[in-house]
Amino acid sequence: MYKAQVVLGVVPTKRGFLPMDEAKRQKDMFMKVVRGVKPDAVKLVDVDDICENGIAFEMDKVPAIVDKLKKAEIDALFIPFCDFGEESVVAAVASAFCVPVLVWGNRDETVNTAVTRGRDTQCGMFAATKVLRRHGVKFSYIFNCETQSEEFRNGLETFIRTANILKDLDGLRIAKIGERPGPFMSVMTNEANLIKRFGITTVPISPSAVANLTNKLLEENGTELQEYYKDVTARMDASSMEAEKVMKICAATLAVEQLMLRNGCSAAAIECWPGCIQALGVPVCMILGELTDRGMPVSCETDVNGAITMAIMRAALLGEQACFLADLTIRHPQNDNAELLWHCGPFPYSLKASDSKAALVGGQENFELRQGELTLCRFDDIDGEYYLFAGEGRTTTGPATTGTYVWMEVDCWKKWEERLMYGPYIHHIGGMYGKLFPALREAARYLDIKLDHPDADGPKCL
Numbered sequence: 001m002y003k004a005q006v007v008l009g010v011v012p013t014k015r016g017f018l019p020m021d022e023a024k025r026q027k028d029m030f031m032k033v034v035r036g037v038k039p040d041a042v043k044l045v046d047v048d049d050i051c052e053n054g055i056a057f058e059m060d061k062v063p064a065i066v067d068k069l070k071k072a073e074i075d076a077l078f079i080p081f082c083d084f085g086e087e088s089v090v091a092a093v094a095s096a097f098c099v100p101v102l103v104w105g106n107r108d109e110t111v112n113t114a115v116t117r118g119r120d121t122q123c124g125m126f127a128a129t130k131v132l133r134r135h136g137v138k139f140s141y142i143f144n145c146e147t148q149s150e151e152f153r154n155g156l157e158t159f160i161r162t163a164n165i166l167k168d169l170d171g172l173r174i175a176k177i178g179e180r181p182g183p184f185m186s187v188m189t190n191e192a193n194l195i196k197r198f199g200i201t202t203v204p205i206s207p208s209a210v211a212n213l214t215n216k217l218l219e220e221n222g223t224e225l226q227e228y229y230k231d232v233t234a235r236m237d238a239s240s241m242e243a244e245k246v247m248k249i250c251a252a253t254l255a256v257e258q259l260m261l262r263n264g265c266s267a268a269a270i271e272c273w274p275g276c277i278q279a280l281g282v283p284v285c286m287i288l289g290e291l292t293d294r295g296m297p298v299s300c301e302t303d304v305n306g307a308i309t310m311a312i313m314r315a316a317l318l319g320e321q322a323c324f325l326a327d328l329t330i331r332h333p334q335n336d337n338a339e340l341l342w343h344c345g346p347f348p349y350s351l352k353a354s355d356s357k358a359a360l361v362g363g364q365e366n367f368e369l370r371q372g373e374l375t376l377c378r379f380d381d382i383d384g385e386y387y388l389f390a391g392e393g394r395t396t397t398g399p400a401t402t403g404t405y406v407w408m409e410v411d412c413w414k415k416w417e418e419r420l421m422y423g424p425y426i427h428h429i430g431g432m433y434g435k436l437f438p439a440l441r442e443a444a445r446y447l448d449i450k451l452d453h454p455d456a457d458g459p460k461c462l
Helices: 020-035 059-071 087-094 121-134 150-169 191-198 207-220 223-235 243-262 275-280 285-293 304-316 413-422 437-447
Strands: 006-010 042-045 076-081 101-105 139-141 173-177 201-205 267-270 324-331 338-343 359-361 364-368 373-382 385-396 404-409 428-433 450-452
Touching: 006 150, 020 076, 020 150, 059 087, 076 087, 076 121, 076 150, 087 121, 101 121, 101 150, 121 139, 150 304, 150 437, 173 243, 173 304, 191 201, 191 304, 207 223, 207 243, 207 275, 223 243, 243 267, 243 275, 243 285, 267 285, 267 304, 285 324, 285 364, 304 324, 304 373, 304 428, 304 437, 324 404, 338 413, 373 404, 373 437, 385 413, 385 437, 437 450
Parallel strands: 006 042, 006 076, 076 101, 101 139, 173 201, 173 267, 364 404, 385 450
Antiparallel strands: 324 338, 324 428, 338 404, 359 364, 373 385, 373 428, 385 404
16 A cells, blocks of 8 residues: 655754844744644654754754765755755755755744844845755745745645655656557657656566466455455445456456566556456456555556556655546536546546445446545656646536546636647546645656646647
8 A cells, every 4th residue: 555755854044143042943833833744644854963953054064964864865855944044054955965855934023123133034045045046956935924824834735745746756667567559549658768757667567467367366266355356346336247257357456466566566557458358358447446546556548658647646645545547528518617537437436426326337437536626637748848737626516427437627628628639648637636736836847847737828729
């Protein structure tokens, strides 16, 4: 089961000649908030054992700070400013790493007076970020806001999600089970470029290997298979299918999972048709939804870029819920700004609407997804350039249909359709619940790929 774990280095900074007492007061306030943001997904590494009160302001402490953070193998670096800060220390620490960097400082409460000098936090961050740019450090920034504010908490959470996307894509291994369906030229991708640009590797696994292991599991008829069959038939009405075929699909699900684990793969793209149907004798749609629910997302029709899209969404969600890969199919018959997100039966059961009855028909799941806020995205490429489309919408009601589906409404579907049609995208698009556009936007910036969205400039329809 997938579990997000971001190792976050935290190096607060202060100006050497400004009061330590006030800097410590600021640090104590913001660290209380920091420790409460996604604690199950974040491991904090501080510098309390190196710097006075755990606040960096002396250059001679930099080597020890860098050494500790490197030994901890941090995935991201957070530099909160307690006051004006020390730009030389900030730049020296940040430039020692190739990880996303976050800069933020609490909004000053008072101005300077004839008696006391204030913190000048924002002023120091303007200076430090220029020096970070000079050092070639790419950084994220939370608007200068109060410690006890939604902007700070939300910004830190977005940064954590962004850092997890970057961490997960680095060294990602995708099981490529079979070849693309013959007619589907749209799912082609350059696998050599994926290794060179992102360190993403595809691992070939033949449908016959899946079939052989499936048959082996059926012959053994072990406890895991028996319990899984009971679980599936308890959740979904499989009365329209022969029990042997349902059992075979369950065994195939376990087989694909085992093959992915053996090959060090955490995502997959599968030739659901015709290859796997021919090898197994049953449709494999259920496999995709079930494994995606286990934190091992699987795209259909050997869509490798679709599998990468799902890996991005899994990371953005921190593994707290599943994502799905849908077809953009038809516009809503009455609502001009709504679209049907559908596929023949591969969506995760955990996303099912509570009042939708789930059925397994011919190996394909049948149910409607729940209502809620949605973020859609698609990683894709054309002519050696990589793009990430992202946009936010919400579910709506519409006519019932077959397979797995949900209707999505946006502010202006025409803008979406223009960008998706003219962009280097296909009919497959990823979906996840929540408003997660900011994390996708930041991830695209760090990855040096083009961010695309419904309001972006581009060709217009006639």
